Amino acid sequence: MLRTTFTTHGLLPDEQFTSWRGWYDSLFETTSGVAEDDGFEAANRNWTLGGLTLSEVSSPPTVVRRSRALVRRNPVDHWAVTLSSQTESEVTAREQSFRVPRGVPFLLSMGEEMHIERTSQDVRLQIFLSRDEFGSSAPLLDAGRGMMLEGPPGALLAEFLWMLKKNLPTLAMQDASHLKRAVQAMVEACLAPTAERRTRAERAINATLMERVRSVVQRHLRSPSLGTAKLCREAATSRSQLYRLLENEGGVAHYILRRRLSESFTILCDTSSDLSIGRIAEMLCFADASGFSRAFRREFGINPREVRAAALCGLPTAPPPSTGGVASRFSDCLCSF
Numbered sequence: 001m002l003r004t005t006f007t008t009h010g011l012l013p014d015e016q017f018t019s020w021r022g023w024y025d026s027l028f029e030t031t032s033g034v035a036e037d038d039g040f041e042a043a044n045r046n047w048t049l050g051g052l053t054l055s056e057v058s059s060p061p062t063v064v065r066r067s068r069a070l071v072r073r074n075p076v077d078h079w080a081v082t083l084s085s086q087t088e089s090e091v092t093a094r095e096q097s098f099r100v101p102r103g104v105p106f107l108l109s110m111g112e113e114m115h116i117e118r119t120s121q122d123v124r125l126q127i128f129l130s131r132d133e134f135g136s137s138a139p140l141l142d143a144g145r146g147m148m149l150e151g152p153p154g155a156l157l158a159e160f161l162w163m164l165k166k167n168l169p170t171l172a173m174q175d176a177s178h179l180k181r182a183v184q185a186m187v188e189a190c191l192a193p194t195a196e197r198r199t200r201a202e203r204a205i206n207a208t209l210m211e212r213v214r215s216v217v218q219r220h221l222r223s224p225s226l227g228t229a230k231l232c233r234e235a236a237t238s239r240s241q242l243y244r245l246l247e248n249e250g251g252v253a254h255y256i257l258r259r260r261l262s263e264s265f266t267i268l269c270d271t272s273s274d275l276s277i278g279r280i281a282e283m284l285c286f287a288d289a290s291g292f293s294r295a296f297r298r299e300f301g302i303n304p305r306e307v308r309a310a311a312l313c314g315l316p317t318a319p320p321p322s323t324g325g326v327a328s329r330f331s332d333c334l335c336s337f
Contacts, residue, residue: 001168001176002048013039020059026074027110033061033119047168050180051133055126056165061087064116077111077131079141081149081187083158084124090117094146105149105157107141107191125161127183137184140191152236153190160186160208209237210245217259224285228252260284261299264292268307269317277304 006023008016017032017040024030032040042059082089082105089100092115093108100106108114110128131138149157164183171179182204189201198205216234220226231252232239242252249255264280267273275283281292297303310317 001171001173002046003169004046004048005044007043008039009041009043013037016040016042024064027066027070027076029065029067029070031063031065033063033117049176051130052180052183053126053128054161054164054168055128056123057126058123060121061119062117064114066110066112066114068113071111071113075111077109078128079131079134079145080108080110080126080128081105081157081161082108082116082124082126083161084118084122087118087120087122090119091115091146096146098146098148100148103155103158105154105161107144107147107149109142109145112145125165127161127164127187129183129187133180134184137188140188144191149190153193155236156205156208157186157190159212160204163208163211206245209235209241213237213242213245214259217256221256221260221263222283222285226256226285257295258299260286261296264296264304265300265307265317268304269311271311277308280304 008019011019014036017036020032020040020042021030023044034040038060040060042057044058045056047054084100084102086102088102089106091098091100091106091108093112129137129141134141148154182201185197185201186204186208189197189205212235213231216231217226220230220234223230228239228242231237232242235242237245246252246255249258264284267275267280268277277293278289281289284292286292286295293303300307307317
């Protein structure tokens with residue numbers, strides 16, 4: 001996997017935008033949305049493998065244009081899915097203009113003219129899909145050019161892209177080799193969700209939904225009301241889907257219990273914490289300290305006092321087990337491709 005990074009941080013303010021514009025000048029005409037004296041601190045990180053590039057961009061307001069002259073001069077015709085996290089995008093492509101809210105992906109073709117304006121600081125992700133490698137998806141991708149990917153399928157694709165960005169830097173090569181097919185299946189399932197395409201993308205979809213569930217559980221670990229109803233509501237999933245997702249974890253209650261025990265392990269290993277074991281049990285919604293200790297020993301084979309004593313003595317302690325079912329590792333969503 002090829003990794004590249006470009007940043008204007010560290011340059012003199014009056015040099016920053018010129019440098020940024022030069023980084024993109026073979027593909028885009030870029031205009032700054034801030035005064036030159038204010039500088040232009042921006043960064044671009046890219047991961048490329050087999051005709052697929054994931055690009056993360058952090059920049060001040062910009063106008064980005066791919067003109068007819070640039071299309072002729074540099075005839076890259078990759079498809080590009082873009083997702084802005086902090087600001088809306090004003091897009092003109094295929095002789096139409098539309099406003100894309102933050103958090104909503106949209107699809108364009110690099111083989112066509114485009115004009116994109118953002119009026120505030122933004123962090124965005126883009127995936128570039130080459131025609132050579134993704135040619136079998138061409139009918140779907142071409143039909144989706146110049147469109148926002150809205151609704152539940154678009155939201156699922158957005159979450160998948162953020163999960164991709166989070167895990168790519170540490171992805172093992174044996175897992176990276178399956179990445180292209182996983183992305184292809186996910187994009188196809190979101191562009192035209194049929195039963196067959198959803199089945200092909202099932203691993204990636206489940207991993208994305210599991211990351212959503214994990215995030216909700218983590219936010220509410222200390223809430224006594226955390227349970228099936230809250231998870232379904234905040235993770236935007238049905239009970240049957242949630243039960244299927246957590247089946248390998250022993251069910252909803254067992255998954256929440258393991259996450260709470262994992263959190264307690266982390267707290268006990270923190271030598272700066274003076275919380276009593278009873279207080280930790282109370283914080284994490286156990287009925288009492290003795291019940292907490294029994295559950296802790298069943299999970300880790302050691303009691304809470306022993307973990308704390310080892311940490312205070314500087315001795316190594318066994319890490320909590322990986323929890324999270326199908327999404328415990330990002331590679332889980334690639335293994336079926």
